[in-house]
Amino acid sequence: MTDAPGVQSSTRVRVGQMLVDPSFYEFVEQQLLPAIDLDSAHFWSGAEAILDDLSPLNQELLDVRDAMQAQIDDWHRQRAGQDWDHAAYVNFLREIGYIVPGGEPFTIATRNVDAEIAAVAGPQLVVPVNNARFAINAANARWGSLYDALYGTDVIDDDDGKAAGQVYNPIRGEAVIAYATRLLDRVLPLQGASHQQVRSYRVTPVADKLECRVILDNDQVANLADPAQFIGCNETGPQQRLLFAHNGLHFEVVIDPNGRIGREARGAIDDIVLESALTTIQDCEDSVAAVDAGEKVGVYRNWLGLMLNTLEVTFTKGDRSMTRRLAPDRVYTTPDGDELRLSGRSVMLVRNVGHLMRTDCILDANGEETFEGLLDAIVTSAAAVANQRQQSHLPNSRFGSIYIVKPKMHGPAEAQLTDTLFGRVEDLLGLERNTIKVGVMDEERRTTVNLPECIRAVSERLVFINTGFLDRTGDEIHTSMYAGPVLPKEEIKQQPWIAAYEDWNVDVGIRCGLPGRAQIGKGMWPKPDEMAEMMATKQGHPLAGANCAWVPSPTAATLHAMHYHEVDVRERQQQLATRDIASLDDILTPPLGDSSKLDAQAIQRELDNNAQGILGYVVRWIDHGVGCSKVPDINDVGLMEDRATLRISSQHIANWLHHGVTTTEQVMETFKRMAAVVDRQNAHDPDYRAMSDDPDNSIAFRAACDLVLKGLDQPNGYTEPLLHRYRRQKRRG
Secondary structure, eight states: OOOOOOEEETTEEEETTEEEOHHHHHHIIIIIHHHHTOOHHHHHHHHHHHHHHHHHHHHHHHHHHHHHHHHHHHHHHHTTTSOOOHHHHHHHHHHTTSSOOOOOOOOOOOOSOOHHHHTOOOOEEEEETTSHHHHHHHHGGGEEEHHHHHHTSTTSOOGGGTOOOSSOOHHHHHHHHHHHHHHHHHHSOBTTBOGGGEEEEEEEEETTEEEEEEEETTSOEEOBSSGGGEEEEEEETTEEEEEEEETTEEEEEEEOTTSTTTTTSGGGEEEEEEEOOSEEEEESSTTOOOOSHHHHHHHHHHHHHHHHTOOEEEEEETTEEEEEEOOOOEEEEOTTSOEEEEOSSOEEEEEOOOSSOEEEEEEOTTSOEEEHHHHHHHHHHHHHHHHTTOOSSOOSOTTOOEEEEEOOOOSHHHHHHHHHHHHHHHHHHTOOTTOEEEEEEEOSHHHHHTHHHHHHHTTTTEEEEEEOHHHHHHHHHHHTTTTOOBOOHHHHTTSHHHHHHHHHHHHHHHHTTOTTTSEEEEOOOOOTTOHHHHHHHTTHHHHTTOSEEEESSHHHHHHHHHHHHHOOHHHHHHHHTTSOOOOHHHHTSOOBOOGGGOOHHHHHHHHHHHHHHHHHHHHHHHHHOOOSEEEEOTTSOEEEEOHHHHHHHHHHHHHHHHTTSSOHHHHHHHHHHHHHHHHHHTTTOTTOOOSTTSGGGOHHHHHHHHHHHTGGGSGGGOSHHHHHHHHHHHHHO
């Protein structure tokens, strides 16, 4: 490598015409570039060229967003008080280019996609990459103990002496084993027998091959209904790990007659370990609070550590010091005697930020902050190149592919910008074209209605589309802000547009050839403590044709994995391919309501719910820099929340405020009252700073209120601009 090209300029480092934050410059020079053996001058000049060339286009597309929104607002203002004319509305959206003409049918042409994304259906974790412990736990959630997941959650109820308690409860343990045994009967059936009748499991050589034999209580041998399900085994002393597969997912039956559970359990099954979170999105966006170069470097450093397999974190749990690091690969002997190596970690995607926000990591020649999404693509891709050089683990991608999820794009032109950006980054890093894959998040209205053309724009690198109710509804409200007052949030969920939106995403994905090439995803289960409810309902996601869906924890991933054993998603997608495509007219019908039918109590309940949720999330974001956590709702139920929650709640109150459903005085009274509720919910935290004692001097309280009071003026209803401003103010003291 040549000497670094930077020249110190005041408190920044001048590189070419750019002024680079010293902490970011040091990270690039001392950690990133050595990890990928890339010349410093080449990197900086190439990065500057990308930023110079694409920043004007990025800004132009943001201006288009604003111009279209202004036209839509004017259209609604001019028709205030008139009956809804749906045909006129759709024609208007086509005239202004909001809905673009559709092209000929096509199929995506993405190549070199790992099976965990292209072929196998399973859970997907989303985790803030700036939290090293969470990031490592999520990556290691590729495999999870079913016994632990069942024992530690409400999937097993507390009735009849089954409560968990402080020490191991054998009655609860028996219920866990019975539940798991029933699962084995469904996913690993035996010929003419049940796993409840098994005395032992054995791996036996037969004609130069290993076979799995099952010995019943009556000494009879029961064969697997499908012997090909036995994939391999791993023996360590008396413990055997028998590897099987079903619906493309692997699982281990751990046999250990000396194990705590195995010595008492039928067949000496000490555990069942499920392949769980096949993929993990390491997030730089909605679940992360990174408002300046110092925080952004922390995000990039953790992602690089994941790609180098060097990230680790030491923490204290109880009276013990523990260190978490990435899990090793799992090695087995196949029935033919060969070695089989399976990754111990999820295939990791990284979610970059969208096109809107800027970062002070680099200032351009005019002293303007750089578009953060452009820099994310450069740095996260460069870090991923380091993974291809690792020898101690299976690589994150067996093809050397780099997986980037891109959120909050508005329509095909913005998808095309992403495609152009990724191509430029490939040139900078010396990668073959389309090495960088893209996941398109269908969470903005203009992307939804133009989804086929958005996919077409990235058709050679697409690996993922998904839906997200919260962000999508926030954008729905903001887009139709002047059309009228929206329904209460729970009623919005029941409107035809949301079901049509969810079906449309699957229908378009199938028609564009995603099955077998890319993921069609569904959104987050938000209640990490309500696993019984999740098990009762989330099977709806694979039944809807989604080959991945988001879960809030490794435990939830292990439990949700059972749904993909119950549903053959590929078969389900083939069935759905024959149905009529979802209604675009339904999607374009705003969720408006008659506010005169809402009584005062209903309005106040809605305001209380929204304000409490906003405050509970914002106070952690502003005061502690926490972008995702379990936040108690108004009923003290813990919900996993990120900025998407904020967007829908703030836009909802802003809409009601604008249309006179509520008043500024009522909103402020609600916020002050709910501040006391949030203070009570956080009273156990010694680092928590109360808001209700002096709300006028609480930065977090002011930020929460501004999200509503200035909600109409926020670009597309996004919360980032205000959050970043107030968080920077907090960090400056």
